[in-house]
Amino acid sequence: MREEMKHDRARSLIEQAFIFSFPLVLMDITKEVSTNTVEPSKSKAPVNCFFHAKALATSEFRQVVTPNVDTLYSQVFFDLKDDALVVKKPYADRYLTFQIMDAWSNTVATLGTGGDTDGEKTYILTGPSFRGDIPEGMDRIEVPTSIGWLLGRTICYGAEDIPNIYKLQSEMDAETLSGFMSNGEISKGSYDASKDGVPLTIAMNLSPTEYFGRFNRLLMDNPAYPEDNELLRELADLGIGAGLSFSPCLSSEDLEDFWCEMKDLLLPKLIKATLKFMVRNGSFKFYGDPISRFGKEYEYRCLVAIAGFGANPVETAVYLKAEEDDSGEKLNAKNKYLLHFMSNSLPPVGEHGFWSVTAYGDDDFLISNPLDRYAISNRSSFKLNEDNSLYLILQTEEPNENKENWLPVGSDGFHLFLRIYRPDNSVLNGTWEAPKITKIG
Incomplete structure (x- = not known):
């Protein structure tokens, strides 16, 4: 009976850990897929570089469900572990926002329309390890994690308006602080065919060991919030936490069975819990x-x-x-x-x-x-x-x-x-x- 109670607790903690950790793991995989390229394109760019959508969605578009036909996206997946990121936003007499999200998918700041200003502005995004000086004329945005996502949205008034948006996109810029200070060239990225795929599918197909191994590594540079510490103390019993090694109290067969069942039942459970x-x-x-x-x-x-x-x-x-x-x-x-x-x-x-x-x-x-x-x-x-x-x-x-x-x-x-x-x-x-x-x- 005591052993079964131990196993029940392990299953409960694994499910809690998955729900808690999923946004961080998905953010990392989305970043990996979206930066898997040598040079920027309309759907990818190297880390810390912009990429821009070039057309509104049509009925032939099948990359993302429920695409909007109001705005064109501009995106940067950033990594602030070793350097800050300088971001330039142009003046726009229209709806244009930069949404800055941390690794947990929380919005840190909304820049532009409805945020700080419609005017031209230069920002510096700093991560938890930043210790340098802020150059004059830059607004600092403190991001509590090393990785994150800048998601820009610019309203489009139809096909005839596309050239105007291209001009705004050309005035957006992102580069590391060291590159900005030295006027150095933007370094190219790299491509690995094995990293292509749909981020959500990749995340859901990870084994428990792969999944929590990735989460434990990510926590090293993307810390949880102080209010999360109570849960993290419990999860540490299963080797789930920054720098830990995943060690569930279940046999490999029991773990795999539970892992598959948990994911199958997850979405209805989440919907019910969030009504x-x-x-x-x-x-x-x-x-x-x-x-x-x-x-x-x-x-x-x-x-x-x-x-x-x-x-x-x-x-x-x-x-x-x-x-x-x-x-x-x-x-x-x-x-x-x-x-x-x-x-x-x-x-x-x-x-x-x-x-x-x-x-x-x-x-x-x-x-x-x-x-x-x-x-x-x-x-x-x-x-x-x-x-x-x-x-x-x-x-x-x-x-x-x-x-x-x-x-x-x-x-x-x-x-x-x-x-x-x-x-x-x-x-x-x-x-x-x-x-x-x-x-x-």
Whole structure:
């Protein structure tokens, strides 16, 4: 009986450790995949270098689920262990943000729109080992871990606007402090075909020994937060911790069986445990605080890493999802619907803020249609009703009237994302009323 209790405790701690550690392991693997290149491309760049998306997603895009068609991404996966990183952000009279995340996927700072300034600025990102001087004219961003992710988003007003974004991208820069001070050349990266893959799949396919070995190494330079110490003391009993060697109290066969079962049951368990963070507004719902600044909400942090890695803080953006109409029936393009924003109730946003409604198939990709129209947004030429309300037409075929208000939804199951960037507080506290989705045929 005592031995079985010991094994039960080991299983419980392994599951807690996996949930706790997963964002850090996934961040490292994402960094490894995204920096596995000699020179920058549109999808990769060496460590501490920018890479930029060059086009908006279409229905042919299959790299990432639920891609947005509002912004182009600019990214840097950084490593601050041996040097600080100098980052230059251009002036932009539009929505442009740099989200700085630490190794645990917590947002350390939001720079640009809704953050500090729309103006041109130079920052220096420093890690926990930095001991140098800060050059004059740079704003310091202290990152509590060595590795992390800069995720930039720049609003795009359509294909004709792409050249303007390219210009902004050319004015973004990142280089190590030592390179900046010496005007040295940016060093090239390297390529290893064995490191290619989908980061989430790679992480999930690691064996327990591989997984916790990687986590233990990462903790050396990417420390947990002080509030995590209580859990880490317990995990040390199984050799889980900075510099430790993983030593579970289970046989190899028992460990492998439990490891597979744990991962199979993980997602439903995480969803159930985090329902308390779901904010509902009619048919729509979104994940609210403390998203992106998770504290000790380890299950929430793990869920977001799996389902929406790199999520914004709510004051920066919220993504409201609708899978059902107002009667509670699943959305299906065999029916016709109206999405109705009440009079003067379009999504309220701050300066340079914006919103969009995007339709996705059950596969979470954009829906092919003759107009290549994947979303309707505040940048679209839709037609308001006389009372300043708005009907969007959700159906398969093109309507006879109000074609500018038509959002094609394919021929089968679909769902919507209402993205609101720089949302007004009324969106966050629920006093703004989300649009209704009514079946009309």
